[in-house]
Amino acid sequence: MASARIQRWAVILSGFDYTVEYIKGTSNIADGLSRMPHWESCTNVEEYHYIHFIQSNNSIKLSFKDIARETRRDPILAKVSEAIKNGTLSNLKGSEFSAYVSKSQELSIEYECVLWGYRVLVPLKLRKQILHEFHKSHLGIVKTKMLIRSYIWWPAVDKEIEKLINTCIPCQELQPCPEKSFLIPWKPTDTVWSRIHVDFAGPIKNYYLLVVIDSFSKWVEVYKTKEITSTFTINKLREIFCRYGLIDTLVSDNGRQFTSVEFQTFLKNNSVKHILTAPGHPSTNGQAENFVKTIKNHCMQV
Ligand SMILES: [Zn+2]
Structure with missing residues (x-):
């Protein structure tokens, strides 16, 4: 997985159309002045649309439009989304909302999708599909969790990842065999037919x-x-x-x-x-x- 710094660049760049061009170090000499911060541009921070990130990830065959549509249809996420817009998320009552209420300061809306930081909150209907998309390469539990946590989230997502991998036949077939039990040699006997x-x-x-x-x-x-x-x-x-x-x-x-x-x-x-x-x-x-x-x-x- 890419480092956090590369991921942040990817998030920032995901809002643009661009081509990456390699410039040789000898013809791209950075001096002290070119590294000097330009205060005007620093203070004028543009707002980036993080939702592009999930769309630019080729491993997921979903667009933010699908997520937005299902968010509107999802009985819980629709209410959460509405409450975020109205600033009343902390007023939502019921155990089904508690995981969202505890993150009330960190949730936001973008293109009608609910985000927790950079991560997209996936509506119930799309969760299974997204989990399978992420598990296509049959990574283990730890790596799959790491990968999924970088892009998406929903309450108890970890448990669902574990369940998926524990019941995934290709993953189970590749599990190493349990270690052979240690054999204790039989005590020698002193007489015949003992x-x-x-x-x-x-x-x-x-x-x-x-x-x-x-x-x-x-x-x-x-x-x-x-x-x-x-x-x-x-x-x-x-x-x-x-x-x-x-x-x-x-x-x-x-x-x-x-x-x-x-x-x-x-x-x-x-x-x-x-x-x-x-x-x-x-x-x-x-x-x-x-x-x-x-x-x-x-x-x-x-
Ligand atoms: Zn698997």
Whole structure:
């Protein structure tokens, strides 16, 4: 965005028709006298029409005539405009006028548009259109607010900008992904079949694979099944327990087959502690998850 000084020049110049011509520094030598203020012209300050500024801004396809027309039709702005002309703005009562009354000394009328300083007060009907025009380049909330505040204003404009950007699909798509959660490594176990990690891989050619890994020995058991159920999981775990003995802890994701009453009762009856990995973060089930990936990769290649 241009600096405030450049903007002020733009406001002053917007009332004129002019062409900008570049003059080389060597042929445009400024001496002390040429910089001396000319007191006569300084005291004779011309009144500039700031409303030209909004019209000369190419990003807005609106003329001050559109704004003036809608200002006359806007129930609140029409009254505000009338009150400014009569000098009775501070007499307006009602919460809908409070934002305008608090700026009563700073509001003015130009070409039947209400201005707050250089900023044009936009009537309700044109607000959505103007916001979209300003947000064409999909700047972020802070930059869009800065840009809009330089040209226009209405009560609660900031909230409307935030709402627009928070619901703008192109802006949301470009948002960076949230940072990955920090993974806490599993504590190493001292004995075999103390803690096992369980997960399902698939579907691979219409089958699922139940993967069970012992965290100490990294021994892997894999069982093929057509459907993922608590009963199937329990039956296979029962086989494992018969062969290797009971375990202390079972780690799984929060799939229905692991959280069902049937599965929970089975673990409780065998005094097995159940650790569920964070929902939406299957990678926290470290070993089984890694092995599931390995199995999938190999099965796809077969
Ligand atoms: Zn956007």
